[in-house]
Amino acid sequence: MTALHSMFVAWAYGFAAFVLCALIVWIALDYRTQRKKLAELEAHRAEKK
């Protein structure tokens, strides 16, 4: 019974860790994308001036 209960606990913590890690990665990638876009636009504007 304890082994079965341990599996339920592991599934719950595993799912929570997966969702939170996915969210952190998504936020970090989105930040990197926007920073890159902004740098390109600013460089383009500086070239024009």
Added chain:
Amino acid sequence: MPKTPRMKFSELANPNRFMRMAWWMIPLFAALAALLLAWGLYLGFQAPAERDQGITARIMFVHVPSAWLALGIYSAMAVAALGTLVWRHPLADVAQKSSAPVGAAFALICLVTGAIWGRPTWGTYWEWDGRLTSMLVLFLIYLGIIALWRAFEEPLSAAKAVAVLTLVGFINIPIVKFSVDWWSTLHQPASVFRLDGPTMHASYLHPLLISALGFSFLAAAMIIAAMRTEVLRRRVRTLNIFAAGEAR
């Protein structure tokens, strides 16, 4: 000249000032979250097995903070919605947009960990009772808010529509909270935030509160990081509009 509270509030509304604050707040909050979560979960896993539920009661240390945060983040979004509609605070809609995916993630974690906990405790993963159904409705409202943000191209138009939807959806928050008192349910009644004090044993209560504080710092770090990205996204959009105007 001494700073009045109103001046301090307006300073916080300055996106440049916010970006400077975010630079140190994100790593600080993330570090506090890691420390508190490690401490809280360590204490939680040292706690003796619960008399009726055995070790499955340890799911509480992730399930309960997720539920509190799903409700708390939505309440903060409702305040931000007022900030958009009434005070026209420039960062209110940025905060609201950035909070929605974080709140949705915690609502999803609450629903799934609750279902996993329900199987050995109640003998079922799901029951259409007041607490579970209202929590599912909260998750769907979060998804609706995220979808509405994506439906508009212009952020200010989206902000107003989303603010109205957020305030309407706030009706669900007291329903989630008091559903266990209003209707018969499989879910246990509140055992921490009660007028007569917590009914939970200290060996479970202390790890629960420490974990909840850790998850709160993690949520704050993620929301501030997402807000920082949203400020950049709007700068990109403005520069693109300028570039399109110059090209004509």
